[in-house]
Amino acid sequence: MLKEVTVDVLAGMFHKLPIKSGLTQICFNPAMNRLLRKGPPVALARLRDGGHIEVSMSDYHGRILYFFGTNDPKVEETARFLLQPSDAFLDIGANYSTIGLAASHVVGPTGSVHLFEPQRLLSDRVQRAIDSGNYRNVTLHRVGLMDHDDKLSLHSPSYHSGMATFADHDEVSCFDIVEECEVKDIKTYAAPLVSGRTFGAKLDIEGAEPKVMPWLVDQPNLKFLIFEAAHNQSTLFETIRSSGLILYGLERGVLRVRLMRIDVLSQISRFHDLVAVRIGNNSSPPKSASPRELSSFMQSEP
Structure with a gap:
C-alpha cells in the first residue's frame, strides 16, 4: 500500500x-x-x-x-499550436492516443480527430477513455493504414507497444507479440475524413511510413505532418522535399519546444521527431521557431 x-x-x-x-x-x-x-x-x-x-x-x-499524463509533451504541444478550430487531425499509429485526444480540444466541436490503432488491447483501452471522457469529436478506427487493403501481421515487443510495426526491419525478429490486423488503403479510407477541410496528421508506424506518407503530403489541404524517421530517412526526406513542404526537427529541449529547419539529409539524424509544414505563399520559412511562431507562417487554406 x-x-x-x-x-x-x-x-x-x-x-x-x-x-x-x-x-x-x-x-x-x-x-x-x-x-x-x-x-x-x-x-x-x-x-x-x-x-x-x-x-x-x-x-x-x-x-x-x-x-x-502524455506520451510526448513536445509532440503534443507542436500539434496543438499548428491546429486551429474546425481542422481535422489524423493520429496514425495512435498508441494510447494522447496526442489525438489533446488535439480534440483545439479543433473543437466543428473539427474532428481520427485515431488509427490496430493493437487490440490498446484500442479497447482507448475506446473506453473516449466513452468515459465524452470526446464527442473523436473517432477510433481499429485498423492500420497502408497503401492497399489487406490483413497483415503486426509485430511488437511486450515492453514497448510504440514499436509495433507492419514493416519488416532488423528489430522485428526479436519481437514476441504478433497480431493479425486489418489494414486499409489510405487513399480510399482517409480521403472522406479530411475532405473539404484543412487537416494535420501525426504518423508513427515504425518503418512503414513510405507506404502512407506519399498520399498525405500530396493533399493540398494538409497543413502539417509530424513523424519519426528512425527508418528510411533518405526516402522520407525526398518525399517531403518533392512535396513542397518545409521540414523541421523538434529539438529535445527540457523546458521549451523549438523547431529547427532541415535543409539537407544529414541534419535529420540530430532529431527524433520531425514536422513538415506547408508555408504560406507570402511567407519565408524561418530557420528556427517555436510551434506558436511557426503557425503564423503556415498556409491556412488549401
Missing part, C-alpha cells in the same frame, strides 16, 4: 513539471524499476485534460503516460 501511495504521489508531482523532454530517464531507472517491481501491472492514468485511460506499467508508453 505504501508503494502505491508513493507512486501516486510521484505521478501527481511529475504531472506538474513543465518539462518537454527527458521523460524516459525519469520513468526508467534502477530506483523507479525497484519501486514499481511489486506494484500493480495495470493502472489508471490521468490525462492532462482530466480524462483517464488504463495503462500497462511495464510498457514504455504506458509508464510515461501514467507519470506525466
Whole structure:
C-alpha cells in the first residue's frame, strides 16, 4: 500500500513539471524499476485534460503516460499550436492516443480527430477513455493504414507497444507479440475524413511510413505532418522535399519546444521527431521557431 501511495504521489508531482523532454530517464531507472517491481501491472492514468485511460506499467508508453499524463509533451504541444478550430487531425499509429485526444480540444466541436490503432488491447483501452471522457469529436478506427487493403501481421515487443510495426526491419525478429490486423488503403479510407477541410496528421508506424506518407503530403489541404524517421530517412526526406513542404526537427529541449529547419539529409539524424509544414505563399520559412511562431507562417487554406 505504501508503494502505491508513493507512486501516486510521484505521478501527481511529475504531472506538474513543465518539462518537454527527458521523460524516459525519469520513468526508467534502477530506483523507479525497484519501486514499481511489486506494484500493480495495470493502472489508471490521468490525462492532462482530466480524462483517464488504463495503462500497462511495464510498457514504455504506458509508464510515461501514467507519470506525466502524455506520451510526448513536445509532440503534443507542436500539434496543438499548428491546429486551429474546425481542422481535422489524423493520429496514425495512435498508441494510447494522447496526442489525438489533446488535439480534440483545439479543433473543437466543428473539427474532428481520427485515431488509427490496430493493437487490440490498446484500442479497447482507448475506446473506453473516449466513452468515459465524452470526446464527442473523436473517432477510433481499429485498423492500420497502408497503401492497399489487406490483413497483415503486426509485430511488437511486450515492453514497448510504440514499436509495433507492419514493416519488416532488423528489430522485428526479436519481437514476441504478433497480431493479425486489418489494414486499409489510405487513399480510399482517409480521403472522406479530411475532405473539404484543412487537416494535420501525426504518423508513427515504425518503418512503414513510405507506404502512407506519399498520399498525405500530396493533399493540398494538409497543413502539417509530424513523424519519426528512425527508418528510411533518405526516402522520407525526398518525399517531403518533392512535396513542397518545409521540414523541421523538434529539438529535445527540457523546458521549451523549438523547431529547427532541415535543409539537407544529414541534419535529420540530430532529431527524433520531425514536422513538415506547408508555408504560406507570402511567407519565408524561418530557420528556427517555436510551434506558436511557426503557425503564423503556415498556409491556412488549401
